[in-house]
Amino acid sequence: MAKITLKDLSHSYLKTQSSNADWAVxxxxxxxxxxxxxxxxxxxxxxxxxxxxxxxxxxNPTKGDILFDDKMVSNLNPVERxxxxxxxxxxxxxxxxxxxxxxxxxxxxxxxxxxxxLKVHEIAEMLExxxxxxxxxxxxxxxxxxxxxxxxxxxRSDVNAIMFDEPLTVIDPHLKWILRSKLKELHQKINRTMIxxxxxxxxxxxxADQVVVMHEGQIVQTGTPVDLFExxxxxxxxxxxxxxxxxxxxxxxxxxxxxxxxxxxxTHKKVKSNSFSKTEVGVRPEFINFSSEGIPVKVLSxxxxxxxxxxDTQSESGKIKMIIKPNEDIPSGSAFLNFxxxxxxxxxxxxxVE
Amino acid sequence: MNKTINQKAWFFVIPVFVLVAxxxxxxxxxxxxxxxxxxxxxxxxxxxxxxxxxxxxLSERFHASLGRQFLFTFIILFIQIPLGIAIALTMxxxxxxxxxxxxxxxxxxxxxxxxxxxxxxxxxxxxxGFLGHSLNALGFDYNFTQxxxxxxxxxxLMDVWHWTSLVVLLSYAGLQSIQPxxxxxxxxxxxxxxxxxxxxxxxxxxxxxxxxxxxRFMDSFMIYTEPFVLTGGGPGNATAxxxxxxxxxxxxxxDLGPAxxxxxIYFFIVLLVCWVFYTLMMRxxxxx
Numbered sequence: 200m201a202k203i204t205l206k207d208l209s210h211s212y213l214k215t216q217s218s219n220a221d222w223a224v225x226x227x228x229x230x231x232x233x234x235x236x237x238x239x240x241x242x243x244x245x246x247x248x249x250x251x252x253x254x255x256x257x258x259n260p261t262k263g264d265i266l267f268d269d270k271m272v273s274n275l276n277p278v279e280r281x282x283x284x285x286x287x288x289x290x291x292x293x294x295x296x297x298x299x300x301x302x303x304x305x306x307x308x309x310x311x312x313x314x315x316x317l318k319v320h321e322i323a324e325m326l327e328x329x330x331x332x333x334x335x336x337x338x339x340x341x342x343x344x345x346x347x348x349x350x351x352x353x354x355r356s357d358v359n360a361i362m363f364d365e366p367l368t369v370i371d372p373h374l375k376w377i378l379r380s381k382l383k384e385l386h387q388k389i390n391r392t393m394i395x396x397x398x399x400x401x402x403x404x405x406x407a408d409q410v411v412v413m414h415e416g417q418i419v420q421t422g423t424p425v426d427l428f429e430x431x432x433x434x435x436x437x438x439x440x441x442x443x444x445x446x447x448x449x450x451x452x453x454x455x456x457x458x459x460x461x462x463x464x465x466t467h468k469k470v471k472s473n474s475f476s477k478t479e480v481g482v483r484p485e486f487i488n489f490s491s492e493g494i495p496v497k498v499l500s501x502x503x504x505x506x507x508x509x510x511d512t513q514s515e516s517g518k519i520k521m522i523i524k525p526n527e528d529i530p531s532g533s534a535f536l537n538f539x540x541x542x543x544x545x546x547x548x549x550x551x552v553e
Numbered sequence: 554m555n556k557t558i559n560q561k562a563w564f565f566v567i568p569v570f571v572l573v574a575x576x577x578x579x580x581x582x583x584x585x586x587x588x589x590x591x592x593x594x595x596x597x598x599x600x601x602x603x604x605x606x607x608x609x610x611l612s613e614r615f616h617a618s619l620g621r622q623f624l625f626t627f628i629i630l631f632i633q634i635p636l637g638i639a640i641a642l643t644m645x646x647x648x649x650x651x652x653x654x655x656x657x658x659x660x661x662x663x664x665x666x667x668x669x670x671x672x673x674x675x676x677x678x679x680x681x682g683f684l685g686h687s688l689n690a691l692g693f694d695y696n697f698t699q700x701x702x703x704x705x706x707x708x709x710l711m712d713v714w715h716w717t718s719l720v721v722l723l724s725y726a727g728l729q730s731i732q733p734x735x736x737x738x739x740x741x742x743x744x745x746x747x748x749x750x751x752x753x754x755x756x757x758x759x760x761x762x763x764x765x766x767x768x769r770f771m772d773s774f775m776i777y778t779e780p781f782v783l784t785g786g787g788p789g790n791a792t793a794x795x796x797x798x799x800x801x802x803x804x805x806x807x808d809l810g811p812a813x814x815x816x817x818i819y820f821f822i823v824l825l826v827c828w829v830f831y832t833l834m835m836r837x838x839x840x841x
Contacts, residue, residue: 257737278743290738293756303752307743351742 201267201359203231203254203392208263210249223249225416227263231360231394236386238407239396242439246416247396251362254394255282267359283352283361287368289344293337297328300336301350308355322350325385342370342378349378353385360392367402379406400440412436428483429542434549437481443509446487447546448516450480457545460515462494465540468553475547482543484509487521489530490537494519498534512536587813605814615815617790618798619822625705625794626773629712633769634762636713637720641728642754644721655725658718670782673711677783697784701791704784708792711779716769723765727758763834767827774823795819 208227216222224246231237239247252258254265256277265273272280283304292300301319323329326346331339336347345366352361363382367375383406386393395406403410404424411421412435419433420426431437437445451458455469457480464480496512496519503509503525510521510529519536523529545552588605590598609615644654664672679685679696688695697703731753739749755762777796780786786793786801793801799819803812 252737255741257740277740282741284737284741286734286738288732288734290732290734292752294752303744304742307745307748348738351738 201392202233202269203360204264204266204269205229205250205254206264206266208250208253208260208265210246210253210258210260210262219415222416224253224260227418229411229418229421231392233392234390235392236383236406236408237392237394238403238410239394239413240398240400240403240410240439241413242398245413247398247413248364250413251284251364251394251396254360255284255362256280257284281355281357281359283355283358285348285352285361285363285366287365289341289348289369291336291339291344291347293335295336296333297323297336297339297347298332300347301328301332301354304351304355318354318356322354325353325381326350342374345369346378349382353389356389358391360394362394362396364396365398366395382406404440412439414439430544430551431481432551434479434481434546437483437546441483441485443484443520443522445481445483446519447479447481448514448519450478450516450545452478452545452547452552459494464494464538464543466543466545467541470545470547470552475552477548479546479549480543481546482538484520484522486539486542487519487536488523488539489527490535493535493537496534496536498529498531501529584813584816587809588817591810601810605810606818609811609814609818612811614798618793618795621791621793622774622795625709625776626770628709629716629773630766630769632709632713633717633720634766637717637765638724638758638762640717640721641724642750644725646729655722658721658725661715661718664715666778667782669711669715670779673707673714673779674783677707699788701788704788704792708780708783711783712773712776715779716772719768720765723761724758727761728754731757759834763831767831770826770830771823774826 205227208224209222210224211222213221219225227250239250241247249258253260256272256275256279260273264271267280277284292303295303298319301322302315305315305318319332320329323332326349328343328346328350331343336344339347349366352363367378370378379402382393382395395403397403397406408423409421410424410427412419412427412433414433414435420431420436422430427436427440431440431445434445434447437447448459450460450464452470452475455471457464457466457470459480466480494514496514499511499513499518501508501510506525507522508525508527508529510523512519512521512534514536521536586598589601589603591601592598640658645651661669674682676682677685677697679689679698685695685697694700695703697707735753735757736749739753744752775796776794777800780792780794781797781800784792786797790798799812799815802808802815
């Protein structure tokens with residue numbers, strides 16, 4: 200049980216680094232509060248797994264410190280850090296029974312057989328493995344094996360955190376849902392810090408209280424699912440989360456205002472700085488509506504998903520997608536769009552400008 | 554799934570059948586022919602029934618060479634398998650060291666058997682060979698042409714030198730195929746190095762090790778050229794293993810009947826041991 204702090208953390212798999220791209224993880228500063236349910240979200244290859252392995256101690260970071268409850272642990276090995284980690288593909292000990300597999304982490308720590316028995320039965324009950332406890336683990340199906348992997352992560356009740364590295368990749372979709380709810384339930388029950396790595400936004404948003412979004416080795420935003428949706432701090436969060444993602448249009452910043460194609464756009468705050476190489480205005484499709492004046496567009500196509508309609512339009516600065524209610528009328532041909540001021544943000548070099 | 558029944562399929566088996574017949578069954582039948590009959594040449598044969606088999610089974614000479622053979626095979630397996638695994642474990646897993654180690658390891662395997670025998674013969678000669686001379690200079694009374702213990706020591710050392718690489722390469726391949734996640738999970742689970750070896754590495758190497766043991770059993774049980782060139786079966790009959798004894802009987806004494814019977818017994822022993830071993834090793838694999 201501990202608060203986990205990562206301070207100025209960077210890691211590279213190369214011996215020398217010449218550019219940002221050589222770093223797998225760079226300049227990470229984050230606190231994982233004790234008992235939180237976190238999701239670490241990002242596309243494949245963004246450094247999620249590296250970050251996880253650094254926390255558990257499987258990898259020594261090139262730079263920076265790791266602290267548990269303000270105590271330095273950078274030089275401790277995984278056993279000393281007392282972290283549980285579950286991997287993407289099921290890892291089982293082939294020659295052992297399911298029971299022995301679950302008991303293995305406890306036996307390695309020389310806990311009394313009596314206590315082990317209680318704990319293993321409790322975990323097996325929870326994961327519905329009780330009936331197979333005496334079978335050889337190698338005979339189980341992929342999801343049975345992954346349950347064992349999960350179980351080995353959960354049997355130790357004193358761990359500082361439990362980390363999941365895309366643990367449901369090999370599981371059938373219907374079982375995925377069940378196991379995910381189980382994990383959520385478990386989190387409420389044992390109240391331990393859980394970090395769940397995934398590239399699937401649905402998985403992240405349903406599991407976690409706090410979502411940490413990674414992009415090219417950096418943490419671009421940490422927040423609740425609602426924060427990420429309503430106020431993306433980085434353009435990557437804008438288009439990675441949401442379906443369809445945020446509209447980003449090239450624009451100019453002039454005198455504290457956002458100018459899109461010669462027209463002033465109202466954003467949630469005035470723009471401060473001017474010195475960016477790339478300036479964009481972003482607004483989610485949910486926060487756009489048709490209006491009698493505003494940004495002139497041509498309506499290109501409409502697709503109906505049942506719950507809402509997605510409208511593709513073409514403006515002078517690029518395509519704009521919008522989501523409207525299924526019963527709303529759509530003007531044909533030319534139309535004007537209005538962006539909701541409080542959800543319209545200016546981005547300079549991909550970061551929000553306020 | 555229902556299988557289609559079509560007897561014409563047998564037609565496609567014919568080429569393989571003919572091939573196997575010519576390279577295995579027909580030569581074997583010739584041996585069978587000699588094993589049950591007596592011949593004085595000129596293609597004249599007399600039926601002898603199981604006489605040669607009884608003679609071989611009761612012969613002390615056969616018992617002795619079979620005993621030597623089992624002892625030799627057991628010793629080299631006992632050395633080569635653990636040694637091979639140990640070397641494979643210490644080999645680098647990535648980088649420039651990998652090809653260097655692999656090439657060095659493969660070298661002994663590429664040398665022809667009789668060259669190995671000749672090499673070791675010269676290497677071990679007590680007066681001029683590097684090994685023999687050094688041992689004597691160090692105060693050991695070493696002479697593999699005269700002393701039984703020295704002859705066995707040299708033969709075993711030669712076989713270990715020649716064939717441990719095979720076990721190393723197979724074990725290394727088995728080790729390389731283990732996903733890194735297994736080692737990471739073991740680290741998280743707090744497993745000791747010994748537990749990683751017995752619970753992860755050995756089970757994952759089971760299949761390649763089965764192959765390695767089978768290959769080393771068969772090859773060492775049928776060993777001929779190397780000890781023949783090194784010691785010629787001597788001193789006396791001390792290193793006359795089954796093959797050497799068999800050739801002596803067949804070509805030296807021209808006892809074709811008993812030699813043929815011995816060949817068949819020899820063949821069945823190899824077959825039986827391999828079958829029993831393989832069945833035992835694989836009996837739990839069915840549920841995977």
